[in-house]
Amino acid sequence: MIYTPRPYQKLISAHELELPRAGVWAGMGMGKTASTLSSLDTLSLTENRPALVLAPLRVARSTWPDEVAKWSNLSHMEVRPIIGSADERKAAVRDRNAGVFTTNYENLPWLVDHLGDRWPFGTVVSDESTRMKSFRLGGSGGRRARSIAKIAHTKISRWINLTGTPSPNGLQDLWGQTWFLDAGERLGRTYTAFEQRWFRKGYNGFGLELLPSAQEQIEDRLRDLHITLDPKDWFDLKEPNVVPVPVELPVKARAQYRAMEREMFMSIGEHEIEAFNAASRTIKCLQIANGAAYVGGTDSEIASDVAPWVEVHDAKLRALESVIEELNGAPLLVAYHFKSDLARLQKAFGYGRVLDNDPQTIRDWNAGKIRLLFAHPESCGHGLNLQDGGHNIAIFGHWWALEAYLQILERLGPVRQLQSGYDRVVNIFNIYAVDTVDELVIARRAGKRSVQELIMEAMKRREI
Incomplete structure (x- = not known):
């Protein structure tokens, strides 16, 4: 060519x-x-x-x-x-x-x-x-x-x-x-x-x-x-179709989430999880919103493959399952954030593949051989072409970084779809836990308000 x-x-x-x-x-x-x-x-x-x-x-x-x-x-x-x-x-x-x-x-x-x-x-x-x-x-x-x-x-x-x-x-x-x-x-x-x-x-x-x-x-x-x-x-672009997928936390998980907001610590069974400052608290809250939380007390453990975590709920997994059923076999790219997210996704959807360092994985996705692909935004962005493999993406785990979010969306976004000759709309399924930090992250990405400002506003609303 x-x-x-x-x-x-x-x-x-x-x-x-x-x-x-x-x-x-x-x-x-x-x-x-x-x-x-x-x-x-x-x-x-x-x-x-x-x-x-x-x-x-x-x-x-x-x-x-x-x-x-x-x-x-x-x-x-x-x-x-x-x-x-x-x-x-x-x-x-x-x-x-x-x-x-x-x-x-x-x-x-x-x-x-x-x-x-x-x-x-x-x-x-x-x-x-x-x-x-x-x-x-x-x-x-x-x-x-x-x-x-x-x-x-x-x-x-x-x-x-x-x-x-x-x-x-x-x-x-x-x-x-x-x-x-x-x-x-x-x-x-x-x-x-x-x-x-x-x-x-x-x-x-x-x-x-x-x-x-x-x-x-x-x-x-x-x-x-x-x-x-x-x-x-330069293009007559079709705007992405953003589909909100709200998830209500189960009663017990909601209580644990509120405890983290109020008291900066919580207990799940025999495990005690403690957040040492406001930044740690938002991380713990995002973990709970996704359905699992790390234990041990230090945020550095999050980066470890063997960091201990406990499951809090499966509400987001059930929501993702509904999205998959709605797509009726169409390929879906799923963005996760924490390693605990990936472990739970792999367990719940055993047929899913992980976007790894093997170039063959990208080729398989673009050839339509992968129905469900799990990807971390930090490793999925910047120059990768995934548009041939589909036009559906689900955000399972939200994070503050706007650039990473935009990058993973554009791996199969409207411009790439159009340039590759596809006349189809990109669907973005935003799976979020209602009345949690998930909503603050989404608001942060939608505007230019500071993280600190959003958190302080949320705390005032909840009278914590």
């Missing part, structure tokens, strides 16, 4: 070729990968240094190499992932035939340290550049961004930021990403200067809020670096 760019893809490529350091804010599914590969192909005619693409692991491993294989007029490009064990990464770096290398953000510190003064890449593409948002001068911020910041403006001549969600948590997200384009010229030499110029403390003493006219000023300063493309301006 020949890559024939759409009009907006031509704009993306032209922008990337015109500016040595450019940002592309284009809605998910608008073909940023193919457009950028076309740009890199053109640059290779005059550039004698290879390009490096930074991306989430699955995207570095599969999406960029697969995109080259997809288009016959780009198939001459060799894309080499720098992933795997240390020996495998070293072997990949020694490949002299590849013009484009990819690696995941987690490998950045190793790569910079391993190459040292022998850094070969003239162009860097930061795919999903929000991964660089935490960068700060002076040694703070994310370790990955700090590692490459040392050479970003000395050994790297071209830089491209790609994202569909440049500021998912507010305009504060923009400084770190933009620094790699202009070294702080537009938004301030330091993040502190950026904050002091355009923000003030929130009225309740928590967080930051924009000063009047700050958004317009920030957007004006960034306009020459970025091209912004909204899918709604």
